[in-house]
Amino acid sequence: MCATCGCGSDGKTTYFLVDKDLSHIRDHNHSHPHSHDHPHDQGHTHPQPNEKKIIDVEMDVLYQNNLLAERNRGYFDAKNILALNLVSSPGSGKTSLLEKTLTDLKAELCFAVIEGDQQTNNDADRIFATGTKVTQINTGKGCHLDAHMILHATRGLKPADNSVLFIENVGNLVCPAMFDLGEKERVVIISVTEGDDKPLKYPDMFHSSTLCIINKIDLLPYVPFDIEKVKANAKKVNHKLEIIEVSCTTGEGLPIWYQWLKSKVLQPEPAI
Amino acid sequence: MHELSVVMGIIKIAEDYAIAAGAHSVDEVELDIGTLSGIDMDSMDFAWKQAKKGTMLNDSVKKINSITAKAKCLDCNAEFPIKNYYDACPVCGEHLINIICGKELKVRSLLVS
Structure with a gap:
């Protein structure tokens, strides 16, 4: 996992909440290079009648990621942080939606943002301009964020309690679907300049999301996009999916998204 | 190309178990892969060949148990195999279905020496 997470270039991220985190750092440093430390025997051993043995494993391939995701989830729960994973194809308006949301709700909610892109800090700069704490992850060649990256990014970002x-x-409708980050909700964004059959073409993402935001509805008169069809297609893939239509340009529909967002924020429990 | 991450995960699990068992190579990896797991087999084969080089799985073969996805209709309770998330219930035509199996992606067993 480390090979793609860019954590080496993000050395400023430190985390010192509890002791077991330190052991994670040690594990982390020691466990990865090991595959290169055992070149002995390989290839050159004579075909001695080695004893062969079957080992029952029964382990999920994404177990490591899922374990870290649950760890992130526990951290978020303990601090009453509502973590949302925003997924879409490139260019559907994720960052614009965030800019609008952060600006409009700044007085009511406390926010923090983790930006994931292959290259550049452009998105983080846009978020920073709204006055929000933000960490940019550059995945290099990586096509998705994983739980391990979020763990590192959260250490540097230190989002506030109740935020x-x-x-x-x-931006990718395929790979991020497989990787749980520890989020509470997954929000898939699609814009009307894309095809209305997108939920059918990329069903994993729509199946694993809880909310679908249809963005850029101000452009509907100009594009051959059947909004009822896209909604029907999305519901075919995931009948539990909620759908909200918005335009970040005109502001239409944004109050419904804000209402949804606020409904998910839990009031902090009083200290006993 | 998340298949590369998946293959790296398989190699890590296999090596951890093999080392713990005192073995020096992994000869076979048995995998359970559901038809709705989101894995493209061609990409997986490509990633597998590249990623296992120089690891304990260098000469390893993979055996894949493909698990056909099944769903249950929430309207009429029928159980049926599905190919896609958007398939309708073959009995009542509804799309209110829950996936029962087919999302598996796990290492079932290893043959080591």
């Missing part, structure tokens, strides 16, 4: 943490995933 909303937006994680803007790498």
